[in-house]
Each structure stands twice: as structure tokens, then as C-alpha cells.
Amino acid sequence: MSFDPESVREQFPILKRQVNGRPLVYLDNAASSQKPRAVMDAMTRLMETSYSNVHRGLHTLANETTEAYERARASVARLLNAASTSEIVFTKGGTEAINLVAASFGRSLVAGDEIVLSQMEHHANIVPWHFLRERQGVVLRFVPVTDDGRLDMDAYRALLGPRTRMVAISHMSNVLGTINPAREIIEAAHAVGAPVLLDGCQAIVHLNVDVQALDVDFYAFSGHKLYGPTGIGALYGKAERLAALPPYQGGGEMIGVVTQDEITYADPPHRFEAGTPAIVEAVGLGAAIEWLEGIDREAAAVHERALYQRVVEGLNGANWLRPIGQAPGKGAIFAFNVEGAHAHDIAQILDRYGVAVRAGTHCAEPLMRRFGVTSSARASFALYNTLDEADAFVDALGRARTFFA
Numbered sequence: 446m447s448f449d450p451e452s453v454r455e456q457f458p459i460l461k462r463q464v465n466g467r468p469l470v471y472l473d474n475a476a477s478s479q480k481p482r483a484v485m486d487a488m489t490r491l492m493e494t495s496y497s498n499v500h501r502g503l504h505t506l507a508n509e510t511t512e513a514y515e516r517a518r519a520s521v522a523r524l525l526n527a528a529s530t531s532e533i534v535f536t537k538g539g540t541e542a543i544n545l546v547a548a549s550f551g552r553s554l555v556a557g558d559e560i561v562l563s564q565m566e567h568h569a570n571i572v573p574w575h576f577l578r579e580r581q582g583v584v585l586r587f588v589p590v591t592d593d594g595r596l597d598m599d600a601y602r603a604l605l606g607p608r609t610r611m612v613a614i615s616h617m618s619n620v621l622g623t624i625n626p627a628r629e630i631i632e633a634a635h636a637v638g639a640p641v642l643l644d645g646c647q648a649i650v651h652l653n654v655d656v657q658a659l660d661v662d663f664y665a666f667s668g669h670k671l672y673g674p675t676g677i678g679a680l681y682g683k684a685e686r687l688a689a690l691p692p693y694q695g696g697g698e699m700i701g702v703v704t705q706d707e708i709t710y711a712d713p714p715h716r717f718e719a720g721t722p723a724i725v726e727a728v729g730l731g732a733a734i735e736w737l738e739g740i741d742r743e744a745a746a747v748h749e750r751a752l753y754q755r756v757v758e759g760l761n762g763a764n765w766l767r768p769i770g771q772a773p774g775k776g777a778i779f780a781f782n783v784e785g786a787h788a789h790d791i792a793q794i795l796d797r798y799g800v801a802v803r804a805g806t807h808c809a810e811p812l813m814r815r816f817g818v819t820s821s822a823r824a825s826f827a828l829y830n831t832l833d834e835a836d837a838f839v840d841a842l843g844r845a846r847t848f849f850a
């Protein structure tokens with residue numbers, strides 16, 4: 446297979462639009478990516494042809510919809526190379542997947558038990574653990590980040606110990622673009638008997654992830670960054686890990702038997718999918734994964750790195766620029782500040798040129814603090830971006846800068 450960004454672009458109707466009289470240059474992909482026609486069509490087709498609730502009916506539409514929903518689960522299992530589809534729990538996104546583990550696994554934790562996080566975590570992988578600190582006296586330990594944006598692995602090893610109950614770390618940072626050494630992290634955690642949750646919300650979009658090769662215990666991601674719809678994501682959990690977890694939410698579908706006096710619970714994954722799930726969205730996510738299976742993802746990753754490199758080279762020598770995150774081998778995310786300008790102003794001016802970037806804390810306040818800034822702007826690339834768009838961004842940023850020079 447080869448990779449041609451122009452033919453990929455053709456499949457994303459929104460990329461044809463104009464913003465402020467200019468062609469849209471969409472560089473806010475780490476927040477959410479655009480959707481290919483195949484995803485929209487799959488969702489529409491389901492609603493037009495065989496929509497019903499899942500798992501409850503005996504009629505034809507219920508069976509067809511259940512099959513489509515479970516096929517989507519199989520697609521997620523393939524994406525992650527999970528050993529079994531029953532290791533895949535549908536959630537409403539990465540945030541809910543992490544909350545599920547923190548709430549369910551965390552129930553048995555006691556004061557003084559430790560969770561190891563890092564300074565580069567998204568709030569989605571901090572706040573659910575803070576609940577355990579507030580409510581149960583669990584201690585949170587944060588792996589420091591080096592000046593170039595890597596995890597300090599020596600400090601990480603030193604933080605692990607007999608009280609470590611869980612390590613929860615991002616596979617790829619949504620600000621720095623750093624790809625963390627997952628195998629090393631997992632091996633070290635397992636050596637002290639601690640399971641590992643990887644926040645894969647960014648990594649799943651850009652890397653081939655193999656949960657069995659990683660030997661990871663939990664893996665969380667969202668559909669909407671992976672060219673799928675909002676409202677759907679997944680939690681992978683090793684079979685024995687999921688089997689040991691108590692339910693997260695209660696309701697229909699997650700039970701075995703309910704009487705007035707007692708309940709029994711369904712086996713995973715249904716134990717963790719209380720109520721009617723996001724059926725149409727799950728099918729949309731399945732379609733996104735099938736669509737990606739038709740793409741040479743390694744070639745796409747090379748293309749994304751070339752986009753990032755083009756920006757770095759285009760801005761080379763710009764002494765007014767303060768990039769954040771320069772880890773070797775990092776992904777295609779460019780976070781920066783412009784001297785003398787607020788990141789929000791930069792983003793607004795770029796928008797006038799049709800260039801969409803994010804500005805703010807990126808839900809990573811501890812990381813902002815680590816780098817001594819209150820916010821940053823961020824351009825993040827997807828496989829449908831082009832070298833011309835990278836140039837358009839560099840050009841617009843140069844113009845934006847003149848407002849503050």
C-alpha cells in the first residue's frame with residue numbers, strides 16, 4: 446500500500462470549505478479530527494436500514510443492529526490486537542474509560558496506596574485519580590518531565606514501590622507530542638506488581654498499538670480523534686483484570702439476575718455497559734477503523750512527521766518563538782508561544798487566515814506549570830493535512846507575529 450494525502454482528503458467533505466474567505470487549514474486534530482464520508486455513510490445506513498436497540502430484541506432489526514454493534518467491537522479488538530472481543534468495553538470516550546478504571550479498580554484502595562501519574566497527563570488522567578485521593582487518602586505521585594519533554598525514566602523507577610497500586614500514563618502527550626516508552630513503563634510497573642493503564646487518546650491515532658505485545662493491562666481511547674464520531678470510545682482491559690473489577694454503573698444489560706434482595710452481574714464487557722449504549726456511534730467508530738484498515742498507516746505516520754518537520758524547518762531561526770516539547774521521535778504536534786503575545790490572540794489571528802489551531806491549557810495544567818506558562822497555542826496534524834497547509838500555517842504565524850513585534 447502507498448499513501449496519497451490528496452486522495453485521502455477527497456473523502457473528507459468538510460475540508461473543502463472556506464473560513465474567513467480562505468481555504469480551511471484544519472490543525473486542531475489533537476482536539477478532534479474530521480470525519481471521512483465512510484463514517485457518516487455507515488451511521489446513516491444503520492439508521493436508514495436496520496436501526497433498533499441492541500441485545501434485547503428477538504426481532505430482525507434488533508438482531509441486525511446487535512450484529513453491527515458487536516462487529517464494531519470486533520473492529521476495536523483488531524485495532525488494538527486484543528486477544529478477545531470481550532476485552533473491549535465501549536465507553537463514551539477516553540475520559541469515561543479512565544473514570545471507569547479509577548472508580549472500579551480504585552474502590553478497593555486504602556489510605557497510603559499510591560498511583561503513579563506523570564506531569565504530562567491530560568486532566569482526564571488526573572482528576573479521576575484525585576477523587577481517590579480526596580475520598581480514600583490515596584497518594585498521587587507524578588513522574589517529572591524533562592526540559593525537552595520526555596518522561597524522566599530514572600525518576601519514574603524511583604517512584605515505584607511496594608505501595609504502587611496502579612501506573613496511569615499517556616502513551617502520547619496531547620501537548621508535547623512525546624511518545625512515551627510504553628514497554629519500559631509497563632515492565633518496570635509489573636516488576637513491582639502494579640498494573641498499567643495507558644491513556645491512548647492521542648497514540649491510537651498515529652501509532653500501531655498492540656496491547657498483547659505491550660502487555661498493557663488497560664488501554665483507553667476516544668473515537669472522535671480517530672476519524673470516528675463523538676460520544677464513543679473504548680477501554681481495553683486484560684480478561685483477568687476486567688473479570689476482577691466490580692461494575693462501574695448500574696442498570697440494564699450489566700446484570701445477570703435481579704431480585705428484590707440481590708443481584709448478580711454479567712461477565713465483561715457487558716458488566717461495564719449499563720443502559721442503552723451509543724449504538725450508532727459505535728458503528729461509526731467501527732467504520733472509522735475499517736476505513737483506516739484500507740490505509741497504509743505507517744506511510745501515513747511518515748507523512749505526518751514530514752508535516753511537523755516542514756513546520757520546524759519553516760520556523761527555524763524565529764527567535765520570537767517558544768516551542769514546548771522537543772523529544773526525539775515525537776509525534777506531529779507543535780505546541781508553542783509567541784513572545785509578547787497571548788496564545789488566544791495568536792489563535793484568533795491565525796483563524797483570520799483560515800488556520801484552525803487550539804490555544805489554552807490543553808487540559809494539562811500541571812504540564813503548563815512545569816514549563817512556566819499559563820497557556821500555549823498548538824498546531825496538531827492529521828493524515829489529511831498537506832505540506833502546502835504546513836506552509837500556510839508557517840506563513841500565517843509569521844504574519845500574526847508582526848501584530849506583536
Ligand code: PMP
Pocket residue numbers: 475476538539540541567569570615617618619644646647667669808
Ligand atoms: N487524554 C488525552 C491524551 C487527550 O488528548 C484527550 C483529549 N484531548 C483525553 C484524554 C480526553 O479525551 P475525551 O475528551 O475524548 O474523553
